[in-house]
Amino acid sequence: MRLDRERALDHARDLVAAAWEEFDHARDIEPPISAELLRTLDLDLPEDGIDVVAALDEAAEALDQSLAQARPRYLAYIGSSGLEIGALADLLAHSYDPNLALHAGAATLIEAQALRWTAEFVGYPLAGGSFTSGGTVSNVTALAAARERTFPGSRRTGMPSGATVYCSADAHYSVTRAVELLGIGSDNVRDVPIDSDRRMRPDALADLVDADIAAGRTPMAIVGTAGTTLTGAIDPLSDIADICGATGIWMHVDGAYGLPAAAVIPERFRGLERADSVTVDAHKWMFVPKACGVVMVRDESTLAAAFGHETSYIPGTRNAVDVTLEYSRPLRALKLWLAFRVHGAAKFRETIQRNIDFAEALYGMASARGWEVGPTPDLSIVLMRKPGLDNAELVTRLQADGRVYISHAVVDGETWLRPCFTNPRTTAEDVRVLMDVADDVAVE
């Protein structure tokens, strides 16, 4: 399986350079998938290979006809941005392909250092953690640690009844998924009521916890979301930390999307430093390509208690597999490590702040132009809707129009347009264009 390296690398270099150049500008439409590409994508398993340059061209063509979150006007969901240095890091990391399940020499130190940098960036007193495949696995990992601390030995004996987990009604579904996978049961998740800014209500949380304890149940974890997926609301972490401190309940912060903003507006994240565990996705608002999740804890022994084990083919000392959910793990940390090394923390803060400013600017523009707007953005998500119109259809028509790409959110039964700014390539001009295109399509 030898590759024609020189030609392959030269050509790959040209393709990547062309893609990056393209991402500097928005394109006017999202092209449909061509008939020729559809034919290629319908081919049977090739018995013999084709020339690498031709095959790379096919791949690049397919990617060009895909929805790329790297484009500056991709403002849907919570995008990652394919940060250039991160893409190069992936190429390097995958070329060496170390396995971070075990001690992998300097690669293990890179992961540890990138974890420390991440913790320092967001202001969390890290004692342990790991890079993961994303927020979902980070949340499962953290809640597995919470389960074992609350019910020692339960990883072997199974769960007693009455375990209860608390999160806001707007928490990400991965919390429920984690609870299901860990044998706690999603019926035992309390959807804590939220206030008019869609933040968890600490008084309601305290009442629920008190009532459950009085009824003989065992609260296992409280999950505060630091930037909900729906609106970007930040739960009152300090109040949650007070309740956890008073009761001994595990505090987890799901900051998969929003936590990087703690580096620029730390006052809104006060209480984070008291969390037992924290999730943040570098592939969301730290711009690097997917997948680059991070889970951090204040006491590493909690991860070891949940995941430590012995296997006959792995040496007895503690390995990454003794503190993580996954076995084979790529060197995901390298993309964040290189991104910090090349751009520095200051550039990250500046870019995150700019995204926050875009949300504020769009919020102001939309309300000035007769759009109904949702809660004032805590972070970089804006909710806007046109009164009197079918806003779900409006989103569909905007996506079909192709000049900007946004997604929708259904909030209390109403559909809203939900642009989200997490891309360093997005400019103030893109924000204005989004507003103009939304106006155009609404008038049509």
Ligand SMILES: Cc1ncc(COP(=O)(O)O)c(C=O)c1O
């Ligand atoms: C708050 C929050 N938590 C968890 C997740 C899940 O992260 P991932 O998609 O990386 O598994 C998301 C995804 O958007 C999220 O917004």
